[in-house]
Amino acid sequence: RKEVEQDPGPFNVPEGATVAFNCTYSNSASQSFFWYRQDCRKEPKLLMSVYSSGNEDGRFTAQLNRASQYISLLIRDSKLSDSATYLCAVNEGGGFKTIFGAGTRLFVKA
Amino acid sequence: EAGVAQSPRYKIIEKRQSVAFWCNPISGHATLYWYQQILGQGPKLLIQFQNNGVVDDSQLPKDRFSAERLKGVDSTLKIQPAKLEDSAVYLCASSADSRYNEQFFGPGTRLTVL
Numbered sequence: 001r002k003e004v005e006q007d008p009g010p011f012n013v014p015e016g017a018t019v020a021f022n023c024t025y026s027n028s029a030s031q032s033f034f035w036y037r038q039d040c041r042k043e044p045k046l047l048m049s050v051y052s053s054g055n056e057d058g059r060f061t062a063q064l065n066r067a068s069q070y071i072s073l074l075i076r077d078s079k080l081s082d083s084a085t086y087l088c089a090v091n092e093g094g095g096f097k098t099i100f101g102a103g104t105r106l107f108v109k110a
Numbered sequence: 111e112a113g114v115a116q117s118p119r120y121k122i123i124e125k126r127q128s129v130a131f132w133c134n135p136i137s138g139h140a141t142l143y144w145y146q147q148i149l150g151q152g153p154k155l156l157i158q159f160q161n162n163g164v165v166d167d168s169q170l171p172k173d174r175f176s177a178e179r180l181k182g183v184d185s186t187l188k189i190q191p192a193k194l195e196d197s198a199v200y201l202c203a204s205s206a207d208s209r210y211n212e213q214f215f216g217p218g219t220r221l222t223v224l
Contacts, residue, residue, distance in 0.1 A: 004152075032211055043201055043215035044153065087152055091211040097166045098143075098211050100152030 001026055004090050006101035013108055017078045021104045023088030024070040033071045034089040035062055038103065044087055048073070078108045112136065114216035116202050122222045128190035131219045135183070135204030141165075142179055143213060144187045145201040153201055159185065192223045 006023045013019045025033075032051055036044035048055050050071055054063040061074040071090075075082055088101040115134040123129050135142050140161050145153035156175065157167040161182040170177070174193070179185040189196055199220050203213040 034212065043218050046212055046214065049212055089152075089213075097155045097158055097168075098213065100145075100154070102150070102152045 002101075003027065003099045004088055004101040006086075006088050006104045008102075008104070010105035010107055013078055013106070015078055015080060015108055015110055017108075018074065018076045019078060019106065020075075021073045021086055021088075021106075022070055023072070023090075023101055024068075025090045025099075026069070027090070027092055028066075028069060030069075030090045030092050032091045033062075033064055034091070034098070035060075035071075035073050036087040036089060036100075038085045038087055040084075044100075047086070075106075078106075080108050080110060082106060083108045114202055114204055114214055116200075116216035116219055118219055119217060120220050120222075122224065123192055124224050125194055126191040128188065129192055129221065130186050130188045131200050131202075131221075133185045133187070133202030133216060135185075135202070136206075136214055139204035139206050139214075140182070141205045141207075141211075142185050143203040143205075144177055144185070145203065147199045147201055147218070149198075156187070189221075192221075194223050197221055197223045 035047040037047045038044040048062045050062045059076045085103040087103045091098040142159045144156045147153045156170045157177045158165040159179040162179045177187045199218040201218045203215045205213045
C-alpha cells in the first residue's frame, strides 16, 4: 500500500458543480496534512493546511478523518480557474518528511 | 516578500554529464527541501535540510546525487553522472516551521537528459 494515495481522476465537472477528492494515508502517526494546487508546468502552491478535524476557506473545505486515515477536499461552485492538479501531502510531524500523493486532475468545463 | 528562487529554469544535458541546480529559500526559512517530480507523479523528497544540517536524505541516490546548504541559506543540488531516468523537474521548497511543514515551492528546474 502506498503511503499516500489519491483518487486517480481525472474529474471532469461543469462550472458550478461541487466536487470532492479523497486522500488516504498509511501512517497513523501523521500529524499535519495539506492540499496543494499545481497548475500545468508550474510549482505546487499551498491551498489549505489541516491540523485538526478540518479547515474551510471560501469555496474550499478540507476534512480530516483520523479513524479512517483519510482527508478530503471539497470544492463548491467550481470555476473554470479551478482546473488543476490537486496534491495531497502528509507529514509525520517533528520535522519528518512530507509525503505527497500523485495528485488528482480536475477539469472544470463551461 | 520574495519567494523561493531557483536557477536555471531549464537544462538539457547528455547522459553521463554533470549538472547543478541552485536554490535560494524565502528569507528566514530554516528548512529547505529538494524534491524530484517526474511527469504524472507527486513530488518525491530527495533531501531535507534544517539550517545547514541534513534531516532526511533517505531517498537521495547518493552514488550520483549530492546536495549542500552552506551557511544555512542557499543550497545546491548536483547530479554526476546523469542518467536518462533523472529527467524530471527538480523543485526546491522552504518552510519556516519544520514542525507544521507548510512548504513554499520555487518554480523548479526542468531537466532533460538525452
